[in-house]
Amino acid sequence: MSEPYDVIIVGGGPGGYVGAIRAAQLGLKVACVEKRGNLGGTCLNVGCIPSKALLQSSHHFQSASKEFPSHGIKMKEVSLDLKIMMGRKDKVVDDLTKGIEFLFKKNNVDYIIGAGKITAADTVEVISFKGEKEVFKTKNIIVATGSDVAPLPGVKIDESQIVSSTGALALGKVPKSMIVVGGGVIGLELGSVWRRLGAKVTVVEFLDNILPGMDGDVVGQMSRIMKKQGLKFKLKTKVTSAKVSKTGVTLRVEPHDGGPMESLKADVVLVAIGRRPYSDGLGLEKLGVTTDKRGFITVDHNLQTSISGVYAIGDVIGGPMLAHKAEEEGVAVAERLAGQSGHVNYDIIPGIVYTWPEAASLGKTEEDLNKKGIDYKAGKFPFTANSRARANADSDGFVKILADAKTDKVLGVHIVGPAAGDLIAEAVSVMEFGGSAEDIARTCHAHPCLSEAVKEAALALDGRAIHI
Numbered sequence: 001m002s003e004p005y006d007v008i009i010v011g012g013g014p015g016g017y018v019g020a021i022r023a024a025q026l027g028l029k030v031a032c033v034e035k036r037g038n039l040g041g042t043c044l045n046v047g048c049i050p051s052k053a054l055l056q057s058s059h060h061f062q063s064a065s066k067e068f069p070s071h072g073i074k075m076k077e078v079s080l081d082l083k084i085m086m087g088r089k090d091k092v093v094d095d096l097t098k099g100i101e102f103l104f105k106k107n108n109v110d111y112i113i114g115a116g117k118i119t120a121a122d123t124v125e126v127i128s129f130k131g132e133k134e135v136f137k138t139k140n141i142i143v144a145t146g147s148d149v150a151p152l153p154g155v156k157i158d159e160s161q162i163v164s165s166t167g168a169l170a171l172g173k174v175p176k177s178m179i180v181v182g183g184g185v186i187g188l189e190l191g192s193v194w195r196r197l198g199a200k201v202t203v204v205e206f207l208d209n210i211l212p213g214m215d216g217d218v219v220g221q222m223s224r225i226m227k228k229q230g231l232k233f234k235l236k237t238k239v240t241s242a243k244v245s246k247t248g249v250t251l252r253v254e255p256h257d258g259g260p261m262e263s264l265k266a267d268v269v270l271v272a273i274g275r276r277p278y279s280d281g282l283g284l285e286k287l288g289v290t291t292d293k294r295g296f297i298t299v300d301h302n303l304q305t306s307i308s309g310v311y312a313i314g315d316v317i318g319g320p321m322l323a324h325k326a327e328e329e330g331v332a333v334a335e336r337l338a339g340q341s342g343h344v345n346y347d348i349i350p351g352i353v354y355t356w357p358e359a360a361s362l363g364k365t366e367e368d369l370n371k372k373g374i375d376y377k378a379g380k381f382p383f384t385a386n387s388r389a390r391a392n393a394d395s396d397g398f399v400k401i402l403a404d405a406k407t408d409k410v411l412g413v414h415i416v417g418p419a420a421g422d423l424i425a426e427a428v429s430v431m432e433f434g435g436s437a438e439d440i441a442r443t444c445h446a447h448p449c450l451s452e453a454v455k456e457a458a459l460a461l462d463g464r465a466i467h468i
Helices: 014-025 041-046 048-071 082-106 185-196 216-229 323-337 366-372 387-392 420-432 437-441 452-460
Strands: 007-010 030-034 110-113 115-120 123-127 133-137 141-143 147-149 177-181 200-204 232-234 237-245 248-255 262-266 268-271 275-277 310-312 351-353 358-363 376-382 398-404 410-417
Touching: 007 014, 007 115, 007 323, 014 030, 014 041, 014 082, 014 323, 041 048, 041 082, 048 082, 048 185, 082 110, 177 185, 177 248, 177 262, 185 200, 185 216, 185 268, 185 351, 200 262, 216 232, 216 358, 216 366, 216 398, 216 410, 248 268, 351 420, 358 420, 366 376, 366 410, 376 452, 387 452, 398 437, 398 452, 410 420, 410 437, 410 452, 420 437, 420 452, 437 452
Parallel strands: 007 030, 007 141, 030 110, 141 310, 177 200, 177 268, 200 232
Antiparallel strands: 115 123, 123 133, 147 275, 237 248, 248 262, 351 358, 358 410, 376 398, 398 410
């Protein structure tokens, strides 16, 4: 048997492959085990990346169809070639997965294709596609197997008429109608894609509002914008069953707090009620790795499980189920194994909704601060008063900054608007350094830029906004 690895990472998603590369950079002998046959995990293969490709393509289609005339661009007809659009999406995914393989070779990370099983704290067994078994020894193991689609009782996903996010990224034609079960990020993003391409979309959400956990102002604004764009919403509604026929899918729904049942029918139903940890076949229970009642692996402050030398990161341990959070954890564990002091600041992880306009949230919401009795001040600036947004005809939304009333330390930033996911990065940097709203207000922002709205929101905390 060859010399043991310093670390074997089970799972080649964002957390796993980034952790593997960082560990290799630090001089560790590293292997990454991935059973999909393509690196990048759910995010790259059937999640973040393909959905963003379709969001971009569908946004272009809508712009050409409905918005170009106002810019003086006239065309006789705009038509959709869904096959080409899907092909472009697939090529983006393929190029990026091959890119990760290149990075593995560049950094001397061993890529082992197969299903990994942890049989001891120093042993990983891998079964290849051909059923052949190999056993690898290692000093440390990192579990980075991610998450899977959460099932909805009474509704069986067939990836044809009742689809998960995976199926919704690969539909062969635009449905005339679609019901999205779940008003969170995935539901709104994919609902937006198919609405732009011509489907009539209804979102059914169990809770009182869409985008649970986001700031109330963001939720209210996004609700109004999505409705204006053509999405319909049925809130406080529970789905109890689904019946599939040749003519579509019929859902039985009822108010979540009681009331008469009704039927809703659509060509396609997308189930997007969340995700659950994926640890099937890993041998964790036999090994003695502790999990909580929802199946998430429990870890300590070093991201080590209940078994010494076995670590876990990303969606499989819960918290914000976001690719960038998993990446930070992968780097942190790699650095700790190399004797450094990697860390993750869980208070400053941005969350983004990639609809158009986008929504981005960071830190505390007003609801959080009010609940905790923290004295704060808020500054808000609308994109209708931002010259670049007006020039771009993208003026829906706002920037809101929340700061401590006494110290002026930034506690939260919430944006609805064009490129919100990029604009939030400035706030991440400021909060990471413990900065104040005055730091943002006193920083020169280029004109004309969307980022000026961030500065103006900071000025607005003290009633000093210039353009409102």
